[in-house]
Amino acid sequence: MTPDRVVLLEPIHPAGVALLEAVTHVTVLGGTDDPRLRHAVAEADALIVRSTRVDAGLIAAGPRLRVIGRHGAGLDNIDLVAAESAGIAVVNTPRSNTESVAEYVIGTMFQLVKRIDDVRGALRAGAFSPGSSLPGQVDRLGLVGREISGLRLGLVGAGAIGRAVARRASALGMTVGAYDPFVSAAAMSELGITAHESLESLLAGSDVVSLHLPGGPEARGILSADRLSLMPPGAVLINAARGELVDIDALIDAVTTGSLAGAAVDVFDPEPPARDAAILHTPGIIATPHMAAMTAEALERMAVEVATGVLHRLDASDG
Structure with missing residues (x-):
């Protein structure tokens, strides 16, 4: 019996590749510019992608496709309607990067609240004079940070990652609230999270919003200029979810004018941002290249889980 053919649009962790290679024929491509793409997809029984867009055209190019595997949590890069119409199962790895992203949120929160980038920049720029105490100059330069304990964390979305952030924040002495119309107030209460009935209420009562x-x-644009203006003076925003959620121009304006103390942005719309994009060069904004989930542990989990899910679906369709 001819083994199933699995095409990886991009390389994944060797542990996942090994699982696939044990029972299938695997082709690893170098992205959508790989000249082998169309031929490989035309012969594929399964396609595994990371963040690359899988549109109706690519799906139509694979008449044998039975499974699409998403190496990651979200499915917004896959045309689910086209996949369903073609009878193609779609699998993902919804919890594989939970811990890594939650740690990114907490880590950037510390950087923002403690003003780490600001004080490092001032030190490199020679803002501190000799002959005077450094702590006193930190105060005089307006670079004093805040204690994490006692601050109010607001989660927009209380899924697996949001809950993982909440656990860590609670351990640090923060109070945690969330807005998520799909999670009941009772379920949030069990996790020590206060449910908010509106996004506006959450924003107005949070020192840190994630x-x-x-x-x-x-x-798209759910964090508009009007909503950003509801956040208390000195609050910070962290977006490690999707770039289109935030009005970037409004965010830049809020940080530049001091309405917000800072922001951490790990996702963009489109990706990557242009080299001269203002978001990359605004003091007070930490911009990182969609790397919150990029830890060795998470990458291995994602690869193993997507390979396992794809193989399970192929076995089921063979039966």
């Missing part, structure tokens, strides 16, 4: 929503047209 976004944990899927993308999509209905979520």
